[in-house]
Amino acid sequence: NFALGMTLGLALFLIGAGAVHWARTLMSDHEIPAERHPIEADDEVRADVIEQFRTGAAESGFGRRKMIRNTLIGSMALVPLSGVVLLRDLGPLPEDKLEHTGWEEATDAKPLQLINMNTNQPMKAEDIITGSLTFAMPEGLSTHDEDFQQRIAKDALMLVRIAPENIKDDKSKEKGFEGILAYSKICTHVGCPISLYEQQTHHALCPCHQSTFD
Ligand code: FES
The missing domain is CATH 2.102.10.10 (Rieske [2Fe-2S] iron-sulphur domain)
Known part of the structure; x- marks a missing residue:
């Protein structure tokens, strides 16, 4: 419990310190008007990106390398298990x-x-x-x-x-x-x-x- 508390406290402190640092050094205090422009890329650019994605996927052989694909999917499916460890740490159920x-x-x-x-x-x-x-x-x-x-x-x-x-x-x-x-x-x-x-x-x-x- 002590280690959990310390690391959680440290993590929250560092997130807070990061947010303060971000606000002080990276964000400008001056108002800067930015003209709006369309967010969506035009059809040609989108088709090009999709084509590049397909070529990349085909070249990497990700679809064919079943072991890499399945272990990746399996490891992602196991991520929620870490929550079980945390919940178990709350102690036994109180029953009645x-x-x-x-x-x-x-x-x-x-x-x-x-x-x-x-x-x-x-x-x-x-x-x-x-x-x-x-x-x-x-x-x-x-x-x-x-x-x-x-x-x-x-x-x-x-x-x-x-x-x-x-x-x-x-x-x-x-x-x-x-x-x-x-x-x-x-x-x-x-x-x-x-x-x-x-x-x-x-x-x-x-x-x-x-x-x-x-
Ligand atoms: S514990 Fe919330 S009002 Fe009493």
Whole structure:
């Protein structure tokens, strides 16, 4: 990954440097009017070019040298395979892992405690004040875990507390606890963590591309 990143970065830098050099040294700053002329060559010139092309092809024997022709076609057909190597480098397919979160481990017999992501302490309902936005993760998850990033990318929660009479959606009213509502912190657009909450309008905002959730 490091080598890919470095070479990609270097390649983009050199393309940029080339473009700047091109603009500075090769392109004139002065406006130069150029009269239009027909782009198409006349029939005689075109016939001449086609004739030369045919003669060249016949003289090179390309059409008859099947091995050269076939290996050229074969090598061009193999070019897309390099894309497979690049795609494989993205890692194994996620299968159905993205459809499950750590919260599914909670059962009635063994509920999962919510851990405040800022203080790393278990949360109590009275800690969550009306109008606030708090972030939580399931107990048992530690920043020292090897797979912490993968798990938190699915398990992060945002908790808001709204005065119950201000909750308009019946389902939320039913599922919440004394106005405390929990949602995934992961934006449904391309997965940035949502981090802003507007307590007057009860809108949560994703800073990446300004998606707003009611
Ligand atoms: S990822 Fe949230 S708006 Fe794009």
